[in-house]
Amino acid sequence: MTWASIATDNGAWVRRFHPAPEATTRLVCFPHAGGSASYYFPVSRTLSPEIDVLAIQYPGRQDRRAEPCVPDLRTLADLVVQRLAPWLDRPLALFGHSMGATLAFEVAVRLERSGTVPLSLFASGRRAPSRHRTETVHLLDDDGLIANVKRLSGTATQILDDDEVLRMVLPSIRSDYKAAETYRYQPVPRLHCPVVVLTGDQDPQVTLDEAEAWANHTTGTFELTRFSGGHFFLNNHAHRVTKELRDHLTDR
Known part of the structure; x- marks a missing residue:
């Protein structure tokens, strides 16, 4: 199976848990x-029925684990934009955490290029695309990769301690790390949509300066909110994060 073939499967890509x-x-x-x-x-569940939430399911995980992962964010963005085409009948905003924030940015670039300006881009737990760090976690052996994931608390340690489950999820984790770490920003016109950045004050992956640099990627408004916590601060601030999303998207 190739990337081109998986791009033709509509239902696999977009999950709508609570249709609104x-x-x-x-x-x-x-x-x-x-x-x-x-x-x-x-x-x-929290935002429905006020906001119709769609979640992107990347290839290579859960019910798509038999499909090849896509270890390149620009290719992944191209595929996602294809799958979003049927959902552009009403205004939409984009939210991404960590690697997902960079991917959301690349999707926003493509949408604006085709004439669709998102309501907002919410970038969580990620430095601005133009702020590069040299990272090679995806080249570590399995033990090193697992140690890094546990350090960031991005995957429940119970899952990582289950050898059978671990064998299923590790390839997608490594592929995603490769996609995030090999990403290189290519200068493009600034977005026109507002950019809202959410960041943890103890996140080893994002400094305040790196988070503030998102302001350089839009001609629209820019806001930054800091939360207590590390890379997955949003797990401990779910109510506050969803409230911020609701406030931004319903106060129009």
């Missing part, structure tokens, strides 16, 4: 490295 047909806006959510669409099930 009366909502005036949509929120498209992009998982972190190694993550899956189900991570956003609670967000969908």
Whole structure:
């Protein structure tokens, strides 16, 4: 199976856990490295029916684990934009955490290029695309990769301690790390949509300066909110994060 062939499967890519047909806006959510669409099930449940939440399911995980992973963010963005085409009938915003924030940015670039300006881009737990760090975690052996994931608390340690489950998820984690770490920003016109950045004050992956640099990627408004915690601060601030999303998307 090739990347081109998996791009033709509509239902596999976009998950709509709590359909909200009366909502005036949509929120498209992009998982972190190694993550899956189900991570956003609670967000969908909380925001419905005011906001119609869509979660992107990348190839190579959960019910798509038999499909090849896509270790390149630009290729992945191209594929996602194809799958979002049927969902552009109402205004939408984009939310991504960690690797998902960079992917959401690349999707926003493509949408604006084709004439669709998102309501907002919410970038969580990720430095600005133009701020590069040399990282090679994806080249570590399995033990090294697992140690890094546990350090960031991005995947439940119970899952990582289960050898059978671990064998299933490790390839997608490594592929996503490769996609995030080999990404290189290519200068493009600034976005026109507002950019809202969420960051943890103890996140080893994002300094305050790196988070503030998102302001250089939009001609629209820019906001930054800091939360207590590390890379997955949003796990401990779910209510506050979803409230911020609701406030931004319903106060229009």
